[in-house]
Amino acid sequence: MRLDNTTAPEIADEYVLGLLDPAEQQAVEQEADKNPTLRTAIAASRERYLPLDLTVEPAAVPAGLWGQIEAGLADGDTAVPLGGATLAPEAALTPAANDNRRFGWRAAALSSMAASLVLAVALTWSLGRQADPVVIAVLLNEAGEVQAVVEDFGNDTAEIRLLADIRVPEDKAVEVWTLPSQEMGPVSLGLLEDGRSSRLEAPPLPLPAASQLYEITLEDAGGSPTGRPTGPVLAKGFAQPPR
């Protein structure tokens, strides 16, 4: 899909009116994640047509509906080991994302094929390196694809190597996190410059352990404003010591 300042408003209108086919719609959503021009055009188009939505006569709200919504929120709060665990439980995908995404992590985690591939990648990659990391975590995206490998050396340095192209919008940055313990909560290991692999100097942390969670999220440039993960989760995985 070609996009520039002249075509973005046109595509945004057709997207907002629901005139694109599903493949085009998805392409627009992906593009909008990294393209501020398109994002702005979509927002402008929404505002342009919103008054038509406000012409409806409000319907009577059924008594039980709020209760059902609240019950749905409770479900969402329950962390599922491996598949559902994340450092940023509130972070979710774009509003227009399809229904299946919520369950994608679980599917990814259950995919044994992905897991064995991941191990092979990690082992090959860690062979022949000088210092031995204390743990290695292979980070998968929602689709179960390998995105990055984190080696935590336990001396407050960690090396993260990206194994996939991660698109980082201009005003965003990729931040690396780990969860040393529930009490400590998620701790930032640092930011990836321009979305490239790098060696990070982390704050002093307890020695990393087996099954420790590592995660990368998309945050505002300069890092999460709250010191905790706030953005969408790009990839995550549990560490294991090499043997």
Place this chain on the structure above:
Amino acid sequence: MSLAELPTEDLAAMLAACGRGERSALKRIFDTEGGRLIALAERILRRRDLAEEVVQDAFIRIWTSARQFDGSRGSARGWIYAIVRNRALNVLRDGRREDTVEEDRLEALREDEQMEHILSAWQALDRNSRLHDCLGALDEKKRSGILLAYVGGYTHGEIAGRLKLPLGTTKSWIRRGLSALRECMA
């Protein structure tokens, strides 16, 4: 036109509170916007049960995505309504609206009523608004095409059928209509 009860700045504040995990803020959004959002989804889906389901899912999505709302990229109301619209359109495109089996003639009658209903959204706009004027400045077919798509969730093919125009012509009419409307409202 019914006016919004909550100013959009308040809605933005409610979304921020949802992002901090305050359920009362989500309830407040539901209380002020829920009825209109159900009606909005029903206008697209033509079924109350599906519309309620869509709004239920949409509120869970609003809750989980609230932190991603960015006020510099549009209004809180536009963001919330887009979530409901997108879900309604997805359900529609999955073909669930067609689940109800009706007699052909009854369906045709309902279809005409539905067209009237959709096209009347334009008349229901505030007469002093830019959108009302700019839609009014379009030829009838362009205006109808845009309204059928946005208000009724019709596809290019469905619009071509209703307006009795070839598909290619319909697409280019709508495209030109959208472009004229952008210019008019700029």
